[in-house]
Amino acid sequence: AQTVTQSQPEMSVQEAETVTLSCTYDTSESDYYLFWYKQPPSRQMILVIRQEAYKQQNATENRFSVNFQKAAKSFSLKISDSQLGDAAMYFCAYRSGTSGSRLTFGEGTQLTVNP
Amino acid sequence: DTGVSQNPRHKITKRGQNVTFRCDPISEHNRLYWYRQTLGQGPEFLTYFQNEAQLEKSRLLSDRFSAERPKGSFSTLEIQRTEQGDSAMYLCASRRLANTGELFFGEGSRLTVL
Numbered sequence: 690a691q692t693v694t695q696s697q698p699e700m701s702v703q704e705a706e707t708v709t710l711s712c713t714y715d716t717s718e719s720d721y722y723l724f725w726y727k728q729p730p731s732r733q734m735i736l737v738i739r740q741e742a743y744k745q746q747n748a749t750e751n752r753f754s755v756n757f758q759k760a761a762k763s764f765s766l767k768i769s770d771s772q773l774g775d776a777a778m779y780f781c782a783y784r785s786g787t788s789g790s791r792l793t794f795g796e797g798t799q800l801t802v803n804p
Numbered sequence: 805d806t807g808v809s810q811n812p813r814h815k816i817t818k819r820g821q822n823v824t825f826r827c828d829p830i831s832e833h834n835r836l837y838w839y840r841q842t843l844g845q846g847p848e849f850l851t852y853f854q855n856e857a858q859l860e861k862s863r864l865l866s867d868r869f870s871a872e873r874p875k876g877s878f879s880t881l882e883i884q885r886t887e888q889g890d891s892a893m894y895l896c897a898s899r900r901l902a903n904t905g906e907l908f909f910g911e912g913s914r915l916t917v918l
Contacts, residue, residue, distance in 0.1 A: 693846075724907075733808075734847075734895070734909040780846050790835065791860065792907065794846030 691716045693783050695795035702771045703803050709756075710766045710798045712781030720786030723757065723764045728797075729777040737779070740764065742786065768800075776802045806830075808910035810896050816916045817886055824882045825913040829898030836879050837907070838871055839895040840864065847895055853879060854901070886917045 692715045702708035714723070725737040740748045740757050747755050752772075756765045768775055781795040809828040817823050829836045835854050839847035850869070851861045855876035865871075868886075873879040883890055893912040899905040 731911075733911045734897075736906050739906070782846075790852055790854075791837070791849040791862075792839075792847075793849070797844070797846050 691718075691721075691783050691785065691793050693781050693793050693795040695781055695798050697798045698796070699799045699801070701801040701803060702768070704771055704773060706771055707767060707769045708771055708800065710768075710779055710781075710800070712764045712766070712795055714762050714764065714781070714783050716762070716783065716785075718785055718787060722784045722786060723755075724782040724784070724792070725753070725755070725764075725766045726780045726782060726794075727775075727777045728780065734780070738766065771802050773802050773804060776800055808896055808898055808908050810894075810910035810913045812913060813911065814914045814916070816918065818918050819888060820885055822882065822884045823886060823915060824880055825894050825896075825915075827879045827881070827896030827898075827910060829878070829896070830908055831877075832900065833898035833905075833908070834876075834901040835899050835905070836873055837897045837899075838879070838881050839897065841893040841895055841912070842891075850881075850894075883915070886915075888917045891915055891917045 694713045721742045723740045726734045727737050728734045738750045752769045754767045778797045780797045782792045811826050837852040838850040841847040853873040868884045871881045895912045897907045897909045899907045
């Protein structure tokens with residue numbers, strides 16, 4: 690079974706600075722998708738960024754980018770120019786590209802942005 | 805597109821009672837998912853539907869739990885004979901059939917079992 694591990698329960702960053710959230714995963718598959726989701730307090734989870742495993746190029750979405758290291762099974766999220774609105778719980782998630790359709794989530798990283 | 809809607813948002817019940825949650829997905833989304841999230845943890849998969857067919861169920865979904873999506877639109881999740889361990893946030897999400905389809909989540913239904 691696939692597992693997703695986020696080793697940083699909490700992180701903090703100063704406004705306008707850059708922060709990197711870590712995620713590792715375990716799988717024997719070669720076709721899969723990786724995601725970062727953001728869950729603000731008492732709000733629904735929203736997709737931040739997605740990476741297809743077959744793509745070598747790292748995904749970017751405005752201030753958000755990933756460092757996808759397929760051999761190392763690592764998928765970190767970099768947030769540049771951090772804003773107060775980035776404060777939230779961030780979840781890394783895995784989905785198989787071939788079998789099943791479920792998302793497997795990590796434990797989450799609580800990000801605090803200090804003014 | 806009004807997003808994924810879940811009701812009720814919060815349910816408080818006594819142990820042993822039955823509860824039902826409803827999820828209305830985004831209208832053109834074929835796939836609908838239920839997850840459970842306890843405080844400080846990531847969501848755990850419970851089950852998913854493609855249209856009206858329930859295609860996968862987690863071992864977390866004990867025989868006290870049942871989910872339906874009778875007409876391939878809204879879905880219900882029923883928990884019978886609730887236990888205190890059932891207290892959690894129940895999240896519904898939906899997406900299109902395409903493999904790259906983004907998963908959209910509702911705001912969740914919080915269950916508190918006294």
